[in-house]
Amino acid sequence: MASPLSPDASRLLRDLTHSLPMALLRTREAVVQRFRRVLSRYDLTEQQWRVLRALDGKGGLEISALAEQCRILLPSMTGILRRMEGRGLVWREANRADGRSMRVALTERAQALVEQIKPEVVAVYAEIERILGQEKLELLYTLLEELERGLAQGEASNP
């Protein structure tokens, strides 16, 4: 029945616990949990913080651009912005030049909130750097981005 995989295939198909998607998930989970500890005290989700960070310092962004930077799909972004607007964290205005698009920007209250939270987030980053060391951390960033670019590359050929 189950024809066994070749030795090479067995090597590639790691134990679930050590598969690449799982490794990325587990590490991200561990990292994000540290940030969540901070953000939950401000009733913010990780995604809402991404939106705050992306808009911080900018006059405003089109929703598509914001969604792309935050890596949040547009349908999710619709709900996130609706809730954040309800809390007075963002506001939007129609783009006069293009009736389809919207610009979103932080309210003053949100800007103040970002400034308040930033130092706590920085502290988390400092802890992470302390754990892994600056050099290894940079290496990790490099590998992650190289793999991401490589995968995006082969994207065009297998649509």
Next chain:
Amino acid sequence: MASPLSPDASRLLRDLTHSLPMALLRTREAVVQRFRRVLSRYDLTEQQWRVLRALDGKGGLEISALAEQCRILLPSMTGILRRMEGRGLVWREANRADGRSMRVALTERAQALVEQIKPEVVAVYAEIERILGQEKLELLYTLLEELERGLAQGEASNP
């Protein structure tokens, strides 16, 4: 108003696009998308595939153990197993020794399905290894696991 961050803090607080959670998310997104292409043809989500992989080759697992290995929280696992049971992929039996716990196992149909899908998944892993190279890939695994362990470590002190 916004007191500027120290130079060190500015270094730690990277541009959102290059922050660690984002880098992990983006890379994982790119990786998982490749697997999803395969799995969607079998009407499987990434999480359902994790359950299949975790149960594959084992006689059965308690739901808690399964959830931990898959890194899926118990409330999510409840729904996932309900749907998979409805499709005849898993079955469960009460644990005679402990009336609280349940054991889940793959049906024969699910085992056959796993064997059918494995080669396609292996092909994705091969592509990933081709992109990054075996050496860098191993290095990436090492760094991810080291960071995860380091973060789990400091967990006990900051509960």
Next chain:
DNA sequence: CGTGGATACTTAACATGTTAACCATCTAAG
């Protein structure tokens, strides 16, 4: 000027993530 195809969202429907509360055991301590 009109029309077909792109573009920027939004809605809808379903699956999962996240937290808190709940329920039925089980376990240990009195």
Next chain:
DNA sequence: CTTAGATGGTTAACATGTTAAGTATCCACG
């Protein structure tokens, strides 16, 4: 024995992820 707390799962409520469909513009071309 029994009762308080721990454990294994589920339910509930809400936020987000994922895919497909819908809506209102915009744009290029005839």
